[in-house]
Amino acid sequence: MAEEQYDLRKVLAEIKDLPGQYHETDKEIDPEADLAGVYRYIGAGGTVQRPTQEGPAMMFNNVKGFPGSRVLIGLQASRKRVGTILHHDYKTLGWLLNEAVTHPVEPVEVDRSHAPAQEVVVKADEPDFDIRKLLAAPTNTPVDAGPYITMGVVYGHSVDGKESDVTIHRMVLEDKDTIGMYIMPGGRHIGAFLKGYQEINKPMPITINIGLDPAITIGATFEPPTTPLGYNELQVAGALRNQPVQIVQGTTVDAKAIARSEWVIEAEILPNQTMQEDINTNTGYAMPEFPGYNGKANPAVNVVKIKAVTHRKDNPIVQTTIGPSEEHVSMAGIPTEASILSLTERAIPGKVKNVYDAPAGGGKLMTIMQIHKDNEADEGIQRQAALLAFSAFKELKTVILVDEDVDIFDWNDVMWTINTRFQADRDIMVLEGMRNHPLDPSELPEYDPARIRVRGMSSKLVLDGTVPYTMKDTFKRASFKDMPNWKEYLD
Template identity: 55%
Template sequence: MNDLRSAIEHLKNFKGQYIETDRPVDPIAELAGVYRYIGAGGTVMRPTRIGPAMTFNKVKGYPNSRVLVGMMASRERVSLLLGAPTRELGMQMGKAVKTIIPPVTIDEKDAPCQEEVHRADDPNFDLRKLLPAPTNTEEDARPYFCMGLVLGSDPDEESNTDVTIHRLCVQSRDELSIFFAPGRHIDAYRQKAEAAGKPLPISIDMGLDPAIHIGACFEAPTTPFGFDELCVAGGLRGKPVELVDCVTVKQKAIARAEIVIEGEVLPNVRVAEDQNTHTGYAMPEFPGYTGPANPSLPVIKVTAVTMRHNAILQTLVGPGEEHVNLAGIPTEASIYNAVELALPGLLQNVYSHSSGGGKFLAILQIEKRVAGDDGTARQAALIALAVYREVKNIILVDEDVDLFDSDDVLWAMQTRYQGDTGTIVVPGITGHVLDPSQIPEYSPAIHAKGSTCKTIFDCTVPFALKEHFKRAQFRELDPRPFAPELFDEQ
């Protein structure tokens, strides 16, 4: 696989992983409303479920467009796309960070993303009519590009490049607003350019090899300032990501993207996110709530859109399982690498739980070997909080607990946890501005929006009592001869 189309063809070999429909769909609220029932999952309001990725081949108002949703909305599907066992995705990603392969630039004649070029200086150009950006709900500020990978460079050191996914709201025929969560590297580049009174040239790359999207979701300190996350995708695939010079701005684009929006982040220009609708809301975010519209966001002036013939616009349902995997698997990798480096052999696995959108809740599976590991297990939790600042709660479990089975984790909490001795609270720590509880109005202990109390729940057995907490041991055997129809489906 080296692009979205080859990834789709790969998925077609596996039952239940990919479907298409020719029934016309409205991109405004209807598309996301349909997929909510088919495969959104995550923190989406019930009823929802984990299901196949889905391409809508006919989009109302856009006769030449297709929209794909849910490409990575299943951990099993991510496993198939990345070629790593489902339960080892975090560890495999951790290895990729250590075996990076930098991207390479190719000639424009070899770049599929520039098969069609639509320049914004054409009086007929209108982003709103060209691309079917969807809304998730009726309340959304405007249509959004939810899977746009923004590529930007340090104005003072162009070799320092960053790629990240940001909230991009369509504001007019040639303008987008962009929301930067605190600490994002491209925002630091924007601030540098703005201080010099200059625009920041960027490309917004959509419809990509899944390895690129997953790799782009690593954050500091795993990928420090100036680290190009496209190197991670190269490490995952064993070959470099191909780039091409943009047509209208001094920046690179991902050569095999389905769609590329070229443009500049304007200096000292701000708009209200909902300036066109005044709904007061932005869009549904990963915690499961619709975020408030930001009153003052930077503006991207679009200079061109380039695309492949018959391009596929890729999107996601904001709070769905796709965000869990995009954010959560790199989180698992970062935590695993950091803890293994500091405390070799202690941590068996990490799971960034779906209920936290892949960010807020981490389950750490620990194997205690000596009495001192009672304290070392908690040290591992502190390392996890340090290496990934958006984690809010950590649950520690023993090696005999299935960290991917929520019922088993809750069983450990009910039988191996005492609230007065097993709870460690760390108040007043930086969290995430999109957690609606992280505001001063919620708790007098919270001094500013995005500050939070972080909690460690130690649900592990004290080393000296391990024999007392031994689980019932059942006979190990092969059940398939007794019910082959059940196992043939897997």
């Protein structure tokens, strides 16, 4: 009997009956701001406007204007749920991803008869084609530039076809067959491939894959140096599932698609052409981004022309997320943890026990590092670890260092460290004039003209809350009696 392939539907079947992890509703919902507005209260978490909370993933079965289509939100908006989905302890997911990226499993190509994503094919040259009426892409807020694809994995290859990669970008539906795609400068591999096509003035064929196993969407967010140019992150998902991701040739473009997607948009990125992101609204905003603020509309996003849309025939699912939600923390933060662990384990093996990219930093801007010191000679190794973390992930802004008796997943424990094992005049390191993430609004020249010369420059901060090795007995936590039978008293 053939092994059952992992896809979004298999994952939903696994969590559907777990208490508090999944909820469906047949109540009609408007995808324009209402859907995100409702989920904000139920389970968005992260840096979303309060009140919010950790809650179940939600399936909206009755989306206004889109009969037969469903929208799923928040599947990864809980680190514990991600652990359940990946069958692993949520506290050591960084180590799991580190193992996966170093033992990749290449995708395997299947024919169309084995690709549910191509059960229905809609060509963009059909007279009534309109992506805005076909795909139930929500808006997060009333001032968004338009409906956004927030969980679309872009799959493309180099001009010579020798290298391929997957990345996630924010993509707004601009017209009936046009998407505006924001490719962050100097960042993702798709941007590097596009540069090659622009040099020869040819469109770049891509597919945008929506509705996927979280092993794919989490693996796709790895960045250099952990996954260098040409490393296809679908290999990470293959390793996580111990089975290759199935891919299929596009029906209208020379690009591969993920065969078990719910939806696939086949398209081309036009060479050397850009457009105003909010051309339809002129609000000045794009959508809420991971730092928790409305992202400014970009005056020059890449122009993507749609050639076809394929999807499953049985109630296809549009997967979406709220920009600053806990879901972004899972997708961006866990691979970042893996990247930091990979570099520190090679450089100072055994000294970094664990890493957590907390929601307060959106999974990108902050990390908490748990440090092990063997002897007095290890004093200072913790600050070396912080510098390695900045090297592993250039968008990191703040590092908090704690001892191994501290629970890095408990903010009270972390802040207890800063209040009892930290002196501001000696335990702060500030590194000026470094590159960071351009979506951080404090990294604008207007904020500090003397130090921020161009957008995306930042000072970086290290808070060293580790105890000097020679004083470790002074900082021993109060110890209580072990009571293995404590649960008996709850019966």
